[in-house]
Amino acid sequence: MKKLFVIFAVCFIFLFGCGNNGELNIKKESESLNTYTMNLTYNSDHTLNGKQKLTYTNKTDTMLKKLCFHLYVKAFSEGAVNKPVSSINESKAYPNGVDYGDIVISKVCVDGNDTDFNFSGTDNNILNVGLLKELEPTESVIVEIEYVVYVPNVNHRFGYGADTINMANFYPVVAVFENGEFVLDPYNSNGDPFYSDCSNYEVTLTVPNKYKVASTGVQEKVENGNETNTYTIKALCVRDFAFVMSEKFEIATEQVEDTTVLYYYFNDENFAENLKAGVDALKTFNRIFGKYPYSTLSIVKANFVHGGMEYPNLIYISSDVEGDDYKNVIVHETAHQWWYGVIGSNAYRYAWLDEGLTEYSTVLFYEENPEYGVNTQELIKNTNNSYVTFIELYEDVLGKVDTSMNRKLNEYITEPEYVYMTYVKGMLLFDNLCDVVGKNKFLNVLNEYYKTYAFQNVTPEHFIGIVEKVCKTELKSYINSWVEGKVVIVNMT
Numbered sequence: 001m002k003k004l005f006v007i008f009a010v011c012f013i014f015l016f017g018c019g020n021n022g023e024l025n026i027k028k029e030s031e032s033l034n035t036y037t038m039n040l041t042y043n044s045d046h047t048l049n050g051k052q053k054l055t056y057t058n059k060t061d062t063m064l065k066k067l068c069f070h071l072y073v074k075a076f077s078e079g080a081v082n083k084p085v086s087s088i089n090e091s092k093a094y095p096n097g098v099d100y101g102d103i104v105i106s107k108v109c110v111d112g113n114d115t116d117f118n119f120s121g122t123d124n125n126i127l128n129v130g131l132l133k134e135l136e137p138t139e140s141v142i143v144e145i146e147y148v149v150y151v152p153n154v155n156h157r158f159g160y161g162a163d164t165i166n167m168a169n170f171y172p173v174v175a176v177f178e179n180g181e182f183v184l185d186p187y188n189s190n191g192d193p194f195y196s197d198c199s200n201y202e203v204t205l206t207v208p209n210k211y212k213v214a215s216t217g218v219q220e221k222v223e224n225g226n227e228t229n230t231y232t233i234k235a236l237c238v239r240d241f242a243f244v245m246s247e248k249f250e251i252a253t254e255q256v257e258d259t260t261v262l263y264y265y266f267n268d269e270n271f272a273e274n275l276k277a278g279v280d281a282l283k284t285f286n287r288i289f290g291k292y293p294y295s296t297l298s299i300v301k302a303n304f305v306h307g308g309m310e311y312p313n314l315i316y317i318s319s320d321v322e323g324d325d326y327k328n329v330i331v332h333e334t335a336h337q338w339w340y341g342v343i344g345s346n347a348y349r350y351a352w353l354d355e356g357l358t359e360y361s362t363v364l365f366y367e368e369n370p371e372y373g374v375n376t377q378e379l380i381k382n383t384n385n386s387y388v389t390f391i392e393l394y395e396d397v398l399g400k401v402d403t404s405m406n407r408k409l410n411e412y413i414t415e416p417e418y419v420y421m422t423y424v425k426g427m428l429l430f431d432n433l434c435d436v437v438g439k440n441k442f443l444n445v446l447n448e449y450y451k452t453y454a455f456q457n458v459t460p461e462h463f464i465g466i467v468e469k470v471c472k473t474e475l476k477s478y479i480n481s482w483v484e485g486k487v488v489i490v491n492m493t
């Protein structure tokens, strides 16, 4: 995600990525992944009927008695404790007054048999599905779920606004299983409280035909009905599925190697320039990080309370953002396709890992693209000094500041504290690391990290392991001193 008050004022194409030397091959990778088959109908009263089938293989070394699914929509329901919007953003998110959504599960089947299910979590945000028999390692099971989603009027990742209908995190997504348990962290208004495994998606989506649809994956076919259009969409090796609809969308496209970049916009005189920022970001990151393995990237202007948001193959750019900031958000969200999309991490627990690296990726972008006129030394200096000012102010108010970055989203006291510790200090950490090891080595680290952990989930230890392997020196204590809040950052002149 991109928060705006940081610093800066801070088709339908071929299906598969290439399998050439050193490039990621999503067709091959997809063969071992879980698959969601979804039949979705969006109705004109802002409800969605969903039938989904998940083919799930137990890749753990543990017998599984149940599967747990996140129901992120529950955060948007009336009376939810873990609300999706902080109080400072409430009027911006809900210009027409607070509105509520929900998801109602009507039926669950396991391997074709009706099954009991129940809910847990503070806001009933976890769906527990008992399996008929324990699932052994390497065994597979099919879980079918029927549900209705009620979409609220809110300018958020999930919700409809004046111009767009944003459909993300709306369906039951199976929780990641690691360290002997399902990871069930709840929603939080700070950050991106999501974590999921790369999977395959085969989606049939029917919508009123007045809408144009941007989505994760490849829209292979569109069938026109009397009042609706039905899209057949396929997405391989992605960790989520999202779509955005609007009556107002215009579409501009450009091909970058094997990827079609699509810009879905409304009210944008600078659409060509903004599409170019996405194209330049994709070209730059393909070159310096390793090639983007998918055949589409959709940049979508949307009614969104924050600056932008990343989903696989699809990014939101808030319609409230203007000028150079708009391009900056495009670059930031595009970088997330590498650091979130292809390489996954638990953004609830290690937000600095993807947000810090993504913010620093924008610095690398501006270094590689001087025509954007951003002086990156000045940018780092301003970021550094803004961080120092923030700490001083915070100390004045609270007496003491926790500068550790290894906190869960719900452990940051305020939204600005979260932003400064993960985006701002995260960017400074990666800049400092780049200085310490040298830029060539630093880029080698990112190449190796990308290649080694593509389509997997990582923790900071994985990143540090790659740093030490490439740089052939112990750097764990140095990085941890930043993360644990032991490094003192002083003003740069």
Ligand SMILES: [Zn+2]
Pocket (backbone or CB within 6 Å): 001, 002, 332, 336, 355, 358
């Ligand atoms: Zn972000």
